[in-house]
Amino acid sequence: MVDTIVFAVAAVVILAGAVGVVLSRNPVHSALMLVMTLFGMAVLFVAQDAHFLAAVQVIVYAGAIVVLFLFVIMLLGVDTAENLSTEPLAGQRPAAGLVALASVGLLAVLAVRAVQVSTGSRSVSAPLEGEPSNIATLAEVLFTDYVFAFEVTSVLLVIAVVGAVVMARRPRPDPEGDELGVERHAEAELA
Amino acid sequence: MTVDETWYLVLSALLFTIGAAGLLVRRNPLVMFMCVELMLNAVNLTFVTFSNVLNDVSGQVVVFFVLVVAAAEVVVGLGIIVAILRRRPDATADDVSMLRG
Numbered sequence: 001m002v003d004t005i006v007f008a009v010a011a012v013v014i015l016a017g018a019v020g021v022v023l024s025r026n027p028v029h030s031a032l033m034l035v036m037t038l039f040g041m042a043v044l045f046v047a048q049d050a051h052f053l054a055a056v057q058v059i060v061y062a063g064a065i066v067v068l069f070l071f072v073i074m075l076l077g078v079d080t081a082e083n084l085s086t087e088p089l090a091g092q093r094p095a096a097g098l099v100a101l102a103s104v105g106l107l108a109v110l111a112v113r114a115v116q117v118s119t120g121s122r123s124v125s126a127p128l129e130g131e132p133s134n135i136a137t138l139a140e141v142l143f144t145d146y147v148f149a150f151e152v153t154s155v156l157l158v159i160a161v162v163g164a165v166v167m168a169r170r171p172r173p174d175p176e177g178d179e180l181g182v183e184r185h186a187e188a189e190l191a
Numbered sequence: 192m193t194v195d196e197t198w199y200l201v202l203s204a205l206l207f208t209i210g211a212a213g214l215l216v217r218r219n220p221l222v223m224f225m226c227v228e229l230m231l232n233a234v235n236l237t238f239v240t241f242s243n244v245l246n247d248v249s250g251q252v253v254v255f256f257v258l259v260v261a262a263a264e265v266v267v268g269l270g271i272i273v274a275i276l277r278r279r280p281d282a283t284a285d286d287v288s289m290l291r292g
Contacts, residue, residue, distance in 0.1 A: 002235050007194045018206055022213035027221045034225050037206075041232050044199070048243045050251050052199050053235075053258075057193045060258055065228070072269045073221060076276045096215040104208040111200030114241075132275050138255070146252050153259050157251035160263035183211075 006047055013040035031069045038062045125152045199240040207233035218283040220272050224265065231261050 012034060020033030038061045045054035142150055210229030217223050237253045242250025275282055 003194050007198060011198075013260065014202065014206060017211070017215050018209040018213075021222070021225050021229060022217065024211060024222075027219060028220050030225050034228060037232065039231065041236060044202075044236060045239055047194070048199070048239050050239045050242070050254075051232075053239065053251055053254055056255070056258060060226075060262060061232075065262060067219065068265060068269060072273060076273065087209075093216055096212050100208045100212040103211065104204055107204030107207065111204055112197055114200065134248075136256065138251055141248050141252055144256065146256075148258060153256060156263050157259065160266045164266045164270040167267070168273050 003047060006043065008049070010040045010043040013037070014044075027073050028070065031066055031073065034069070035062050035066050038066070049134060052138055196240055196244050200237060203233045203236040203240070206230075206236070218285060220275075220282075221282060223266055224272070228261065228265075231257060242291050 017033045017035075017037030017040060021030045021037065024030040024033060038057060042054040042057045042062075045057060079108075207230050209224045210233060213226035213229065214223050216228065234256055238250040238257070240256045242248060242254075275287055279286065
């Protein structure tokens with residue numbers, strides 16, 4: 001009973017936030033709606049015993065990624081409201097609505113079928129339930145079975161730092177304005 | 192888990208679709224990026240749900256990697272957006288479709 005209520009409330013929060021992201025005219029409002037969706041998602045992670053991921057979701061997504069979004073919005077001053085009433089491409093929105101309806105139907109059917117015939121075999125090596133906690137199990141699998149992927153991920157992060165610094169840097173001969181803050185912000189976000 | 196897994200998967204399908212529709216409809220590159228985040232989150236929810244159904248922690252490991260890749264992707268993408276929008280403050284996705292200044 002409690003689980004059902006938690007799920008229902010979290011689902012409403014998630015969907016309201018998602019619709020808000022798409023429909024807000026101001027990018028700042030979109031970013032704040034995104035935070036709402038991410039928090040609802042963290043609640044559902046807890047409801048499914050993924051405690052570590054729930055914490056990481058709040059820290060990384062809400063704490064870092066959305067702040068980065070807001071930082072860029074404020075830095076560039078593009079927080080002016082966009083006029084959504086005109087359609088740039090004729091028939092784009094009806095087409096998008098049609099695609100959305102078709103894909104949600106397809107995905108829902110798939111979801112129902114997938115639960116009926118789950119093909120994966122139940123794990124004997126890394127079960128979720130049992131004596132070691134969620135974090136301990138996750139860490140053990142991460143640093144044994146997936147250790148190569150883990151190391152590759154660290155390389156990816158280094159590449160992202162270098163790429164962000166290179167791209168956010170202003171060109172060398174700069175006739176106007178001081179925009180040094182951009183570089184510092186790109187480095188600080190990943191530090 | 193007393194809530195049926197199907198409900199989680201249907202919610203995830205709805206969220207993914209909202210993100211995809213937003214990506215198709217919106218023209219502000221920053222908002223398009225947020226819609227991509229919505230889609231990534233929908234997939235994460237699916238992974239966690241199946242991890243729970245199959246009683247296997249591997250699904251959660253995949254979500255961990257998705258989080259890291261999403262962070263890297265946002266950093267690089269926002270770097271590109273900063274570079275573009277600094278030159279042309281009101282550029283939309285349509286204006287840079289040729290990938291030329």
